[in-house]
Amino acid sequence: MSAPSKLSNDCFALPAGVHWTPVSEALRLLEQRLQCCVPVEQSAVEDSDGRILAHAVIAARSHPPCANSAVDGYAFAGGLQAGAQSLQLRDGRSAAGEAFKGRLLPGQALRILTGAALPGGADTVVLQEDVRIDDGRLQVTGPLKAGANARAAGEDMQQGAQIFPAGHQLRPEDLGVIAAAGLGEVSVFKPLKVAVISTGAELRAPGQAARVDQIFDANRPMLCAVLRRWGMEVVDLGIVPDEAAAVRAALDRAKDCADVIMTSGGASAGDQDHMSAVLRASGGMALWRIAVKPGRPLALGVWGGVPVFGLPGNPVAAFVCTLIFARPALLQLAGAGFQVPQALHMPAAFSKTKKAGRREYLRARLRDGAAHVFASEGSGRVSGLSWAEGLVELPEAAAEIKPGQTVCFLPYASFGLP
Numbered sequence: 001m002s003a004p005s006k007l008s009n010d011c012f013a014l015p016a017g018v019h020w021t022p023v024s025e026a027l028r029l030l031e032q033r034l035q036c037c038v039p040v041e042q043s044a045v046e047d048s049d050g051r052i053l054a055h056a057v058i059a060a061r062s063h064p065p066c067a068n069s070a071v072d073g074y075a076f077a078g079g080l081q082a083g084a085q086s087l088q089l090r091d092g093r094s095a096a097g098e099a100f101k102g103r104l105l106p107g108q109a110l111r112i113l114t115g116a117a118l119p120g121g122a123d124t125v126v127l128q129e130d131v132r133i134d135d136g137r138l139q140v141t142g143p144l145k146a147g148a149n150a151r152a153a154g155e156d157m158q159q160g161a162q163i164f165p166a167g168h169q170l171r172p173e174d175l176g177v178i179a180a181a182g183l184g185e186v187s188v189f190k191p192l193k194v195a196v197i198s199t200g201a202e203l204r205a206p207g208q209a210a211r212v213d214q215i216f217d218a219n220r221p222m223l224c225a226v227l228r229r230w231g232m233e234v235v236d237l238g239i240v241p242d243e244a245a246a247v248r249a250a251l252d253r254a255k256d257c258a259d260v261i262m263t264s265g266g267a268s269a270g271d272q273d274h275m276s277a278v279l280r281a282s283g284g285m286a287l288w289r290i291a292v293k294p295g296r297p298l299a300l301g302v303w304g305g306v307p308v309f310g311l312p313g314n315p316v317a318a319f320v321c322t323l324i325f326a327r328p329a330l331l332q333l334a335g336a337g338f339q340v341p342q343a344l345h346m347p348a349a350f351s352k353t354k355k356a357g358r359r360e361y362l363r364a365r366l367r368d369g370a371a372h373v374f375a376s377e378g379s380g381r382v383s384g385l386s387w388a389e390g391l392v393e394l395p396e397a398a399a400e401i402k403p404g405q406t407v408c409f410l411p412y413a414s415f416g417l418p
């Protein structure tokens with residue numbers, strides 16, 4: 001697949017007259033205007049954890065490929081009536097990978113090990129713990145259903161059946177399923193390359209010396225790690241000062257080496273907010289004032305045909321916007337389709353008054369069957385992100401939340417994060 005043409009500058013433009021975009025509308029526009037932008041390659045199954053399937057995976061053979069035994073025991077045909085009886089024990093055995101070549105006659109039994117192909121003529125296995133051998137005869141006591149302890153050919157997967165759709169992001173267990181279905185390679189999308197830039201004259205890289213009026217760049221390590229968890233390739237372009245020329249140069253570098261650009265800081269319209277100013281000057285900027293807290297100033301732009309997510313600088317807002325807006329959009333660009341998280345409906349363990357008309361996300365975790373929220377809603381209180389295990393989503397219409405009222409809890413896991 002060749003990469004689709006570059007985005008037009010007005011790709012994120014909002015309909016005329018729109019000021020506060022509801023979250024659902026922002027998501028709908030992102031879904032509509034972005035499409036997969038990465039080429040396809042082949043990947044060995046064992047190297048494919050986290051990769052996104054470009055084509056559906058079809059079972060190359062059935063699993064299990066032939067009827068086999070689920071236990072160590074004795075194979076025979078037809079099950080057992082109630083009561084004691086005996087079967088003639090044949091010489092030889094069937095072991096996993098060393099199938100018995102002959103065929104059993106009615107009344108005969110054969111030693112069989114777990115995973116071994118059932119010999120011809122047999123459909124049932126009795127556990128070795130439940131038999132006795134006397135004079136070459138197997139002494140057994142019924143009843144035992146025909147087919148007991150046997151696994152039918154193709155009972156798990158049928159040759160030719162679709163086992164994963166295109167767009168599925170492979171997990172470790174999926175690699176086991178694909179290998180079992182007889183495939184050594186899969187068609188996957190090349191990982192989406194995301195350039196990450198932090199902006200702000202006050203920022204110092206973690207571990208550097210810092211004056212009291214400087215702060216450490218918390219966003220970049222956090223956002224880079226999130227993107228890697230999502231199977232994306234990160235191009236870390238470091239910290240850029242709040243100067244238009246430096247911001248332009250960084251965006252130029254980013255567009256030449258990445259499919260998407262993710263910046264944090266400078267997204268709103270203050271004197272120092274150069275990211276939004278530079279994007280606006282290029283004509284490729286739509287400052288989305290989204291009816292959401294945190295994260296109102298999300299700058300969506302296009303730089304040289306490459307989409308730019310200009311996240312707010314406050315770490316909590318940057319993180320929440322990444323989960324709620326950037327994740328589905330990035331997954332769409334990466335070939336996995338637009339994905340929204342699955343919510344759990346839980347009773348609130350808190351009370352809160354909120355502004356109606358705006359969706360809010362609170363740092364939250366579940367304890368004793370209820371959703372608890374972080375003590376502060378301050379968007380700079382980065383420690384609350386680690387205290388939390390997910391987000392509570394309060395809908396636009398809500399104004400007053402009381403303890404015991406049902407709220408939507410979105411675990412970090414529903415965003416593909418631990």
Ligand SMILES: Nc1nc2c(c(=O)[nH]1)N[C@H]1C(S)=C(S)[C@@H](COP(=O)(O)OP(=O)(O)OC[C@H]3O[C@@H](n4cnc5c(N)ncnc54)[C@H](O)[C@@H]3O)O[C@H]1N2
Nearest residue numbers: 198200216217218219265266267268273311312313314317
């Ligand atoms: N007059 C208004 N002021 C502000 C508004 C507003 O609507 N009107 N919105 C506030 C909200 S909400 C947010 S969020 C911020 C977003 O502003 P910017 O995206 O322009 O971000 P900055 O001003 O650059 O930074 C905000 C804050 O975050 C700190 N920061 C920035 N980058 C990092 C980083 N990489 N690691 C850690 N912390 C970072 C920065 O020092 C600031 O404290 O605007 C509000 N103001």
Ligand code: MOO
Nearest residue numbers: 294295296317379
């Ligand atoms: O996005 Mo700001 O509070 O909404 O941090």
